[in-house]
Amino acid sequence: MLNLVPLPTGQRRSAFTLVELLVVIAIIGVLVALLLPAVQAAREAARRSQCTNNLRQLGLSMHNHHDTYNVLPFGRTGGRPQSISWAPLIMPYVEQTNLRTLFTSNIGFPMYTPASEAAGTNINIEINNINRTQFQATGAMNIPVKLFTCPTRRKAGFLSANGGTTYGMVSGICSDYGVNYGSNNGTPNDGPFWLNDANGYAVGQRFAELTDGLSTTLLMGERHVRLADMKLQPGTLDESDFCVYSGKAAWSVGRCGGPRNPLALSNNDAQLQQFGSWHPSVVPVLLGDGSTPLLRVNMSTTVLGNLCSSKDGNPIGDY
DSSP: OOOOOOOOOOOSSSOOOHHHHHHHHHHHHHHHHHHHHHHHHHHHHHHHHHHHHHHHHHHHHHHHHHHHHSSSOOSOOOTTTTTTBSSSSGGGGGHHHHHHHHHSSSSSSOOBBBGOTTTTTOOOOOOOOOOOHHHHSSSGGOOGGGGGTTTTOOOOOOOOOOGGGGGGGOOBOOOOOOEEOOOSSTTTTTTSSSSTTTTTTOOOGGGGOOOTTGGGGGEEBBBBBHHHHHHHHHTTTOGOOOOOBOOSSSTTTTEEETBBBBOOTTTOOOOBBBBBBSSSTTTEEEESSOOOOOTTTTSSHHHHHHHSSSSSSOOOOOO
């Protein structure tokens, strides 16, 4: 027969009541709610740090290119589907020599030189047409280059839309970083990279030509790309987010900055061929001296124009 021994007077069972359990769950929920924004902020800070590091590495590649050829890379070679951009030129300096080989190896058709579009080119370089189906078959256009993309915005393998015959049937990887075409304040091509002057196609500028000084001249920055435009790819062409290797879509490889092209306030801003990022309130940029400041999105557009112009002689001011 089972004998039940009564509990001593005043002794309780070691268990939570339903009310106590609900209180504990509520406290844990409040703590998680308090910690989650901090965790998200820490992750964004890490992504922003990676983004600025990408720009710093691109800046080093620009300097190495200048050391080798005594000029910066050109922005683009012209306005045709096969017009190449600065991106293939810096590959040897960002540990992408093998990928660069796919652009420069003879694969069964005539080599393309920038001089075929711009006789004044000051770089002795041969590179294949990027609108040829034979060249696209090498796969070079679709090989991800992590350095070209901001981790807050997208992954490195993101491909542009196919531009149809107008853009030479080219599709390839995109870049979140673009070179600086200038201030667009009435003086064309006043930045360190040429935008639309045929005499400047395929011509890289010397540091000595950036008379405002390297520490006060913006070389590159994160490009504004609207979220709505990214959702259109790969079926619809958005020339502002086109393949980084092709220079026909000028705004796919560069941007302007100034009163006419203010920094984008958000990823929903209208496309004005401006710099912009998906980092909250700031836009990472690269200056000529290799520094990578974060520009406030609400900064003075006059100051922005002074930073983007490389030879206006104006004082910069606070940014």
